[in-house]
Amino acid sequence: MAEKKYWKGLEELNQAPESAQLTQPEFGEEIPVEFFDSNNDGLQSNRRDFLKMMGFSLTAATVAAGCEIPVKKVAPYIFKPEDVIPGIATWYASTFYNGGDYCSIIVKTREGRPIKIEGNRDSKVTKGGTSARVQASVLSLYDTARLRNPMVKGKRGHDNASWADIDKAIAGKLAANPNANIRIVSSTVISPSTKKVFAAFAEKYPNTKVYTYDALSYSGMLMANMASKGKSEIPDYHFEKAKVIVSIDADFLGTWISPIEFTKGYVATRKVTKEKPEMSRHYHFESRMSLTGSNADYRVAVAPSELGVVALNLLDAITGSSTAGGAKLKDEAKQARLKEAAEWLKKHRGESLVVSGCNDENVQLVVNAINDALNNYGNTITWDCANMLRQGSDASIKTLIGELKGGQVNILMVNDCNPVFDHPMGDQLAEAMAKAEMSVSFAGSMNETAANCTYICPDHHFLEAWNDAEPKRGLYSLSQPTIKNLFDTRQMQDSLLTWSGNAMTYHDFMVQNWVTGPLAGKADAMGAFNNALQIGLYQPENGNVIEAVVATLTAATEMAPATTDVSSAAANILGMAKKASGVEIQFYESIAIGDGRYADNPWLHELPDPVSKITWDNYLNVSPAYARENKIEHGDVVTVSVNGKEVKLPVAIQPGQANNTVSVAVGYGRTMVGRGVVGVGVNVYHLLDASGACVNYMAANVSITNTGENVKLAQTQTHFSLNDGLGQRRIVKETTLAEYKKSPNAGNEDRAEALAWKDITFYPDYFGKKNGFNWSMAIDLNSCVGCGACVISCNAENNIPIVGKNEVIRSREMHWMRIDRYYAGTEENPEVVYQPMLCQHCENAPCENVCPVGATNHSSEGFNQMAYNRCIGTRYCANNCPYKVRRFNWFDYGGADTFGTMNDAKETENRGLLEDLTRMVLNPDVTVRSRGVIEKCSFCVQRIQEAKLSAKKDNRELKDGEFRVACQSACPADAITFGNSYDDTSAVVSEAKDERTFGILEEFHWVPSIFYKTKVRNKDKADHKNEEALDIMDLYNYK
């Protein structure tokens, strides 16, 4: 049946054409939805699209035109230097040596600028390890406080001068009186050629004497070795051969003599595997909580005056003698532990090591006797490659002051040291220096001693200089310039050669020295030298038989041992121990600042102390019990009175500090040092007692009074226990060696549950595809000693800005890599564990899905990556990161020039990276992040990319271990393994398969790409306290 139709008019009924049109939809055009489909080449625009596009373009043009883009001029090479290829790094082998710190290094230069230092893995001494100080030294090259030309003392401070004027004045003075009494005061010199320069100078001016002193002295040890071994030298310690290590206050992983070398050796004894479940046992006696003490299996907190008693008791227990005369540690448990250490030593004769950090001849004599009794000499302690890094004598400065006061010194020269600041009698020296007719400093930047000198002849930075070094007898290394000197400076050796009338440059002098010296017998001596220079090393197999290049002026002469009898030493020790009463203090060297010579380096100031995690300050460590008894709070400023002198210091409450003892780091409170780092901390050198034969780094009868003032300490970690009161958080896993022997997954049993869920996902083949790369890292908690080298290496590699003290107080440090430190057990003597923490590059990263603009996302190679340009800074990712490794640029820390450099006007310290000179240290491969963006560890993607490209160019596969990420390469303990987890043959896969391996918070299924390996302690299960909470938060005012 036909449908019934109603019609409204005749037109409709008759289907007039106009009417048909009217019944069509008025706006019935098809909307071209495929307009934005890029595949559609035939663009079909219409009126609406035109209007849309016009509106959009207008708005976009307005937005774009509204922002002025700063114009920056670049200068291309007109004549390209032969060996510089823009974008390609050039590496030079060289040597880092700075006041006793030695490291064989390779230096990365980009477009002629040194920007990164790595360890030289061919070195027999440091074996590729580095320290935070070594890593940071590249920044000091670009220090704005460096002197730019020679200076002469005027009426008001020093005036600029020219080298010609200076040479005229000094050479004229010397020529006028060749028999003048000249004193060169220097820190330990390990360069044979430099010693020869001194000798040449002394030949020309016969009344020249070189006084060597070390600001942090090993004089007592040298004296003891002279007395008992007939050698005024430090022997070669073989930590790698020791099965039992007893340290009496020797911080050999942090600061003692050659920590990089010792860390390598020590960690070699701590790497446990299923196949070889053995490790050394480490007992540590000390009063403060040092880095080494915190790594010990058993640490015994004793007063500084008891350290000698510890040594005597050990000796007695081992030899059966009774030198201690009944003196014991006051605490019975501690005495028992001491006995236990002696038993272990006795069981391991010839494969044990006892070391002491006391600058006291008596204690060192006893330690030598212990090692003798244990037959360690010739086994774990040898003399063939004796250590040359500390040669200073504490008598030298005192002698010098006497001579200066007596007017017996005409010319004083100061090389690589700052005794006015760092010697206890510095103020007397400053006064006495005025009596010399002329004083010359070779300081590269102004310091307290140079300020008192008539002339300052600034030395090159070591990266600009030629040099050689003999850190251990018979093992040489070389330094070469990696950049032309930035300023009008001159190498100290060149100055001395010039003044002694030698026309040779130091480079030629050194080459001649080598060609006629150690390389004399070679057919092609010059070629051999160049080879040595290329690898930075000369380490002949029979190194020990080669004669030293030149006899040092201050070198020890060998003598028959005077005594092996320790009875008088024992009497001295016991006398000292008896005298000590009241609160005792110990002065120590900090990991970062050393004797004060690193105080110009903001990277090091911002490196948290491994134990206290405090930056930008020195402070008085007190024990929690002492603080509680005396109502002292964290950050309270106290007046400390030692040896009749007073200083004001903030208090840091330090678990593990022996009760009734306090400790403070030296080297802080420099007054003449670069802008931004001046006035950091307090100088305490003048509190030291230098009246004895050796500088005494301890004192008793200290009085401490609270001033009532409280300051904030810039501490990067304020919570110390993994036990939150509800139980131990399973973030760090630990076990004991005995447990590990029973079962390789001891302490890690609960991982099975997390693993069972690991491969569960909504996405098909998400974990199944295994082609290409998937980067992963393994960190061995048993190897990591917490030294912080990786932190600074990461800073240098990734252009991480310095934020300054106030910003650290506000918890805004920018470090991509940090080392978390946790305590367990008792506050008197806690167990410590270090955990390097960086972006875990989770496969199911919580940060990735919350970013509204997709600025952080997952790469096909398994990184969690940041697109800085896309980041708008909502910080949602940082909030949602369970590991809290994301860092936000609260201000323009990096000087990325968003709007010029607008920072909070109150901030002064964070200027580091805003100076043009300092910015030369930036790695051009890594973006400098602007204000308002998030940043974090990138797994050194630039290094991975570089290695991949070079493999691609060679048309081969990337090999495992072909490149190293910055933290990995810096680590002196080889705690970090990095590689492709899709490559079943890679080292990181075998690490990942180990029973000790676990991921942090793995049970939450974020699937981190970083694995940790359980810490194994060589201690009895009964003593293992890792589940116990350390409840001292009541003493910290972080509320």
Add this chain to the structure above:
Amino acid sequence: MFVSPLREPLIQGHKTYKQISDDICAPVEAAPSKAWMIAVTLSGLLALTGFTMIGITITYGIGMWGLNKTVGWAWDITNFVWWIGIGHAGTLISAILLLFRQKWRTGVNRSAEAMTIFAVICAGLFPIIHMGRVWLAFFIFPYPNTRGPVWVNFNSPLLWDVFAISTYFTVSLVFWYTGLIPDLALVRDRTTSAFKKRMYNIFSFGWKGTAKNWQRFESISLVLAGLSTPLVLSVHTIVSFDFATSVIPGWHTTIFPPYFVAGAIFSGFAMVLTLMLVVRRVFNLQEYITLAHIESMNKVIILTGSIVGVAYITELFTAWYSGNQYEQYAFLNRSTGPYWWSYWGMMTCNVVSPQLFWIKKLRRNIVFTFFMSIFINVGMWFERFVIIVTSTHRDFIPSSWTMYYPTIVEIFIYLGTIGFFMTLFLIFAKVAPVIAVAEVKSILKTSGDQYTGPDAIHHNDDHHKH
């Protein structure tokens, strides 16, 4: 229309239609009072201070705030959620109470909607200024671009916020303004000033009050009410997703959507009360915003406050029952950690004190209600602070635990938004009728006191029959 005799009259004073117009338009027509001038100056200055502080933040960086590596959000997002929550009452009253045929909403809906708009403006400010690079804020919009194109991350709750809030704001604004049109026309018709006439004519879109006008007005109101209804639930649900979809203990909670919505209504009503109690007094509108209105709102407050209280306790139970140490610690830390005062402040203000409204006398006590409304808003601010700051400041890895302290810049930005809000509200109250005249007139015959209640003189026809 039938009205239960138990209902209290909602318009008092035997008002005629003319009187209603006169009373409600009076503040608009009168010259600005001294009190109004002082109030607007003070709040304007406060707003100006806030904007200066925002300027400082944008000039120097987010570092001007007290945030740090562990606590990435604090007052910024607390204020954002707080204001968004306050902005919930308007739509609830206009849309949902309309569906429930609550006549008392006519007395308060205009102001509540205005408050919503202003609160959402204040809220929307925070997600923008909290960005590290605010000049790139347009990145959060999915617009076609030449960079690939790069799209936004549709997985991110923060992006959902952008859509949820902009939709909510747009719909609320249109709803509010549509409702204003007849009243603006009323003011236009009453005014004698040619300038005012002209302006109000423009803003009332030439409203003539014809039957067609009213018919269209009614249908658009209905459509908008329909659109708004789901929005009341969706906006705060999505805001709660910012936290609920994350992994941080204390944030990662499925209870958040209903809990946040209830909390939002709770705080929105409290804010409406704060404003209305002042407005009815200052503008002499006690006969239109009666004790019956106040009591009704207090009843909503008891309900939502109790929902919120139950949610708090459920969270504690869940933490305990989960066996998840991190979750348990998050709640232990809330109640006993260094920010215990904010947790107990929240508990007192939001859970304990509203229960006093069970007592009828207190429910009808204006002074008590006023203080209670302030209390609730303080408590709800604490709630967001507790959720945001105490969850992040101590999360999984104890090494990163730290404290957050606000800076003066942050504090003044917050106070500045209050000043801004007050400024906008004061201007609104001066230029437009604070009560929807047309809607009030529509209930006069059923809820005027001359027609219902003890003082009634006219009685409904069907009432007469008995």
